[in-house]
Amino acid sequence: MKFLEQAPRFLFFTGKGGVGKTSIACATAIELAEAGRRVLLVSTDPASNVGQAFGVGIGDKITAIDAVPNLFALEIDPQAAAQAYRDRIVGPVRGKLPEAVVKGIEEQLSGACTTEIAAFDEFTALLTDVAITSGYDHIIFDTAPTGHTIRLLQLPVAWSGFLEAGKGDASCLGPLAGLEKQRAQYSAAVDALADGRRTRLILVARAQNSALREAARTHVELAAIGLHQQFLVVNGLLPKEEAALDALAAALYAREQAALAATPDALRGLPCDYVPLKPFNLVGIDALRQLFVETPPHLDAAVGEAVELHAPSLSELVDGVAADGHGLVMLMGKGGVGKTTLAAAVAVELAHRGLPVHLTTSDPAAHLAETLHGSLDNLTVSRIDPRAETERYRQEVLRTKGAKLDAQGRALLEEDLRSPCTEEIAVFQAFSRIIREAGEKFVVMDTAPTGHTLLLLDATGAYHREVARMLDARGAHYTTPMMQLQDARRTKVLLVTLAETTPVLEAANLQADLRRAGIEPWAWVINNSVAAARPRSPLLRKRAENELAEMEKVATTHARRYAVVPLLRDEPVGAPRLLELAGHATEPA
Template identity: 55%
Template sequence: EELRSLGLANQRLAINGVFHASDPNDPIAQAIEALGREAMATMPDTLAQLPRDEVPLRAFDTVGLPALRALLGASVRPEPVEGLAGFGQAQAERKASLPAEPLSRMADELAAKGHGLIMVMGKGGVGKTTIAAALAVGLVQRGHSVHLTTTDPAAHVADTLNGSLEGLKVGRIDPKAETEAYIAKIMASKGKDLDEQGRALLLEDLQSPCTEEVAVFHAFSRVVNTARSAFVVLDTAPTGHSLLLMDATGAYHRQMTQQYETKADGSSASGLHIVTPLMRLQDASITHVVIVTLPETTPVTQAAALQDDLRRAHIEPWAWVINKSIAASGTSDPLLRARLEGERTQTQRIADGLAKRTFVLPWLAQPPVGVEALGTLVAVGAKGLS
C-alpha cells in the first residue's frame, strides 16, 4: 500500500517456504501446512489480488550460493558449503543431538532460587512471549508469586493469562501510558507554582523524546526492584524498547556512580551503598537472562549478536532456549526430517560455545494458549530433546 501510494504499482507477491505435508497421519506436518494455508487464506485483499509466485519449502537451508542456485530449480539438495559461519562440512554432518534440557528443568532451577528477575530476550517472532508466559506459569505451579510483565504491545499470549491463575499478576510497560503519567506527575509537582507561560515552557520541554526514555526507565526500575523479594518475568520487546531500557539503565548507572563517587566496595564517600538497576542486571544471583532463538541460521546469528551486546554491558546470559525444534517434535514427514541436518548444524553451533545452558521446546501441533497448555510445557517430567 505504501509503495502504491508512491506510484509503484508494478508489484508481484512471492510467498516463500510453502509447505505441503506428505504424511496425512503426522500431526506436526499437518499443523505446519494448516498454518501456511490459513495465512494465505486470510491475507489482505491488496496482497491477494497481486500476481503470485509460491516457492516451496526445501529440504536445505537457503544460505550460500549452491543453496540459492537450487532454491528456484528442482528440489535437489545442494552441495554443503565448506566453512559457513565457521562450521564446515564435517561439523554439519555430525549426528550427535544437542545436549538440551526440557523447559520444565529450567522452571525447577529458577523456582529453587526463591526470587529474581527473569528477562526473556530475542528477536521478533522467535517465541519470547510464549517462553516467558510458560516460565511464569511454571513458577506459580511451583508455589511462587510471579509478576509477568511485557514491553511488547503485541504480547497477546500474556494477555490471555491476566486474572486466570492465582498468584500470577500480568502487567505491561506501555511507553505511551508511562510517558503521559510521568508528564502529569511533573506538571503537578514542578509546574504547580509556575505561571501560565512557565507551565507552557515546561510542558514543551517534556514533549521531547528523552521524556519517554525517563518515563519507561522509571517503570523498568520499579520492576527490577520488585525482583529483590519476588519473581518477575519480563518479556522484552524485539526492537526499540529493549534498547531504550538498557540505554536508560546504563545512563542512570553512570550518573549515580559519578554523583556518589563510589568506592571499590560499592560504598560512597557519604557512606551510602549505591545499587543501581544496571548493577542488579549484572548480578547473576538476581537476574537471569534467557535468550530465545529458532534452530535456523539467521535467528541463531541474531541471538549471538544480542548476547554480545549484553556482554558489553557486563550482563551474562544464563541460558538459551531453542524454540520450535523439529528434531524434538517427533515428526515423520520426509521433507521435515530432511531439514533436520540444518537444525543439527545450528543446535551444535549453540552447544559448541554460544550458550552455557541450553533448553529446548519442540514444534507444537497446537499453539500453547492459556494456563493449562502453558503449564504442560513446564510440567515436572516434560520431555526435551534426547
C-alpha cells in the same frame, strides 16, 4: 515468480531475521545471471551469510562467482563500516571535550541505527555512481534500509554539532552528525529508491502472523515515503501433501493456511509469490537453483529416519531459576523468535511449582494475558501498552527538550522520537516500576531492551531519575534497574533464538551487546525446534537434521547453559499447553 517479471535495475529484499531473504536474494541473482544478465549481489546484513550460501569467500571487494557466469557479489561489513563511521565523527572531538561526553557520543553511535546508516553510506555509491555500476544490468541488495533511516536522511536539517548541543534524546540521531557533506549524494540515492522504474522492493515473510504483521508495517512505512513498487514473497510454506503424513505436519499446514487467510489488509493488494519449504539447507549453488523449483511431492522415506536429540528442556532450565526463590527473569531476542510465549511458559512453570510470579508483557496481542489471568494460583499478569507508553514518553520529551527548539530542531527531535530505541526506553520505564517486586517474588519480563538502549538510558539517567523520584520521597535505599540487571544474583537473562543460521548469529550479536552493558546472559533457549518434536514427515525429518549443527554451535560456543523447546502441534496458549512447551508434560506421540 511475479517479482522477477520485467525486473528493474535495483532489487531490494527486506524482512525479519530468519525469514529467508538472503536465500531468496541469492536465488534471484542466480536466475537473472543464468538468463544472461550481468548481476551484482550486495549484502549489508549484519548477519550476512551470502558467502556461505555460495560456498565461496566474498568480503568487501566485488568478487566473481565462478560457478555462475555473469554473477558478482559484495559483502559490505556493516560493523566495520560503523566503526570507521564512528572514528570519523568522534576523532575530531576526542581530547577537546570531557571524556564523559566523548563516551556518551560513542555509545550514541553504537546502536543498530548507526550500523544501518553506515551501511547505507557504503552502498549509496552503488545507487548513484555510474562509474561503479555501469557494468551491471541488475544490482540486488540483501537487506533494504528501513523507513526510519530513509526519513532521517530526508530531513532538511544541518546535523553537525547536534550531539554537543545536547538537543537530542537517546536514540538514532548521533550517526547523522557527519553527513552534511554527503547530503546531495544521499538525496540522489533516496530518489533512486523511490523511482519505480529503477527500483523494486521485495518484502519477504513466513506464513506466520507476526512475520506478516511486520511485513505490513514495513510496507506502510516505506510506501508513505514514496517507495510504492513493492512485492510480497511468502517463504517456506509446508507443502499440502506433507500434511497427510504426520500429525505435526498437518497442524503446521493448518496454522500456516490460517495465517495466510488473516493476511493484513495492507498486504492484500501487493503482487505475491509463494515459495515452498525445502527439505535441504539452502547452501551452495545447486541448492539455491532449486529454491524456485517445485519440490517432488515425496522424499525418500529413508532420509532422516531418526533424529536423536538429547538436550535440556525448558523445565530443567527453570530448575536453576527456581532455586533462588525470587528474582527478575528477562527474555530477550530478535522479533519473531517467540519471546512472549516463552516468558509465559517460564512464568507458568514457576507458578506451577508454588512460587509467586508476576508476568509482565508488552505483547500487542493480549491473548496471553487474557488466557493466563486467574488460570493458575501464584500467578499475576500485567500488560504494558507500548503505544500508550511511547506516546506518553514522546510528549514528555517534546514538552521539556522541545520547548525551546526552533521549527527545524523540533522536526529533528520528533524524528528522533520515532526511532526503534524510543519504544524500548518508554516500555522499560514502565517495566522499571514493576522490577522492584523481584525482591519478594519472581518477575518474568517479556520484551526487554537491548544492551545499547540500556547504556543510553544509563548515560541519560532517564530511568535512574524515575526510580529516585519514587523512592527518595520515602527516604528509602534503592538499587537502580541498571544495577539490578548487572547483578547475576538478582537477574537472569534468557536469550531466545531458533535453530537456524541467521537467528543464532543475531542472538550472538545481542549477547555481545549485553556484555558491553555489563550484563551476562544466564542461558539460551532454542525455540520451535522441529528436531525436538520428533516428526514423522520425511521433509520435516530432514529439516530436523539441519537444526543439529546450529544447536551444536549454541551448546559449545555461545551458551553457558541452554534449553530446547519443541515445535508444538497446537498454538501454545493456556496453562496446560505452556506447561507442555516447558517440557513439564509431554503430549503422546
